[in-house]
Amino acid sequence: KQEVTQIPAALSVPEGENLVLNCSFTDSAIYNLQWFRQDPGKGLTSLLLIQSSQREQTSGRLNASLDKSSGRSTLYIAASQPGDSATYLCAALAAGNKLTFGGGTRVLVKP
Amino acid sequence: NAGVTQTPKFRILKIGQSMTLQCTQDMNHNYMYWYRQDPGMGLKLIYYSVGAGITDKGEVPNGYNVSRSTTEDFPLRLELAAPSQTSVYFCASSADRGNSPLHFGNGTRLTVT
Numbered sequence: 001k002q003e004v005t006q007i008p009a010a011l012s013v014p015e016g017e018n019l020v021l022n023c024s025f026t027d028s029a030i031y032n033l034q035w036f037r038q039d040p041g042k043g044l045t046s047l048l049l050i051q052s053s054q055r056e057q058t059s060g061r062l063n064a065s066l067d068k069s070s071g072r073s074t075l076y077i078a079a080s081q082p083g084d085s086a087t088y089l090c091a092a093l094a095a096g097n098k099l100t101f102g103g104g105t106r107v108l109v110k111p
Numbered sequence: 112n113a114g115v116t117q118t119p120k121f122r123i124l125k126i127g128q129s130m131t132l133q134c135t136q137d138m139n140h141n142y143m144y145w146y147r148q149d150p151g152m153g154l155k156l157i158y159y160s161v162g163a164g165i166t167d168k169g170e171v172p173n174g175y176n177v178s179r180s181t182t183e184d185f186p187l188r189l190e191l192a193a194p195s196q197t198s199v200y201f202c203a204s205s206a207d208r209g210n211s212p213l214h215f216g217n218g219t220r221l222t223v224t
Contacts, residue, residue, distance in 0.1 A: 004153065031208070034213065041217075042217055043216050043218050044201070089153065091154075091213075097142075098156070098169075099156065099213070102153050103151060103152055103153045
């Protein structure tokens with residue numbers, strides 16, 4: 001059974017610092033890995049989707065890497081801003097259309 | 112585009128009552144999903160559908176039912192509500208399984224007392 005873990009559960013950084021968010025998964029037989037952002041009281045917004053054949057994806061200040069052999073994905077957010085404060089979740093898609101979510105990392109960027 | 116729309120936003124039920132959570136999407140997506148999110152936990156898949164007329168159980172289907180009569184709508188039915196069903200429910204859709212991101216609604220916060 002796939003298990004997805006995000007450590008730490010919460011993170012606080014000063015504005016301008018780069019953010020590094022970790023995601024680990026136990027079963028490397030995945031189709032893709034997605035990163036989401038969730039604001040309080042809202043649904044999830046897709047940030048990046050990395051196919052199993054890819055090593056990384058980039059969108060603006062966001063960069064996500066994928067290392068299937070080690071069961072890890074990392075989301076980098078450059079030059080963090082207070083508006084980046086949110087909960088970030090990763091999810092791994094495996095056989096049987098099963099998308100397994102991590103518990104999320106709650107990020108606070110202090111002005 | 113409205114994307115994925117869920118109603119209601121909030122609901123309080125008494126134990127044993129029933130209700131239907133509504134979900135509709137206007138992106139012509141074949142895949143639709145229902146998740147529940149409990150505090151501090153990741154999302155758990157309740158049911159999903161790969162197209163009109165086709166549904167399948169997810170990780171935590173007990174106490175729930177779904178139907179998919181049209182591409183747009185994917186309602187979730189709670190029969191005999193229990194306190195364990197207190198949660199935030201999210202509906203999502205995607206164009207396909209592996210290549211497209213999920214689009215989520217804003218959720219329904221349900222309390223069963």
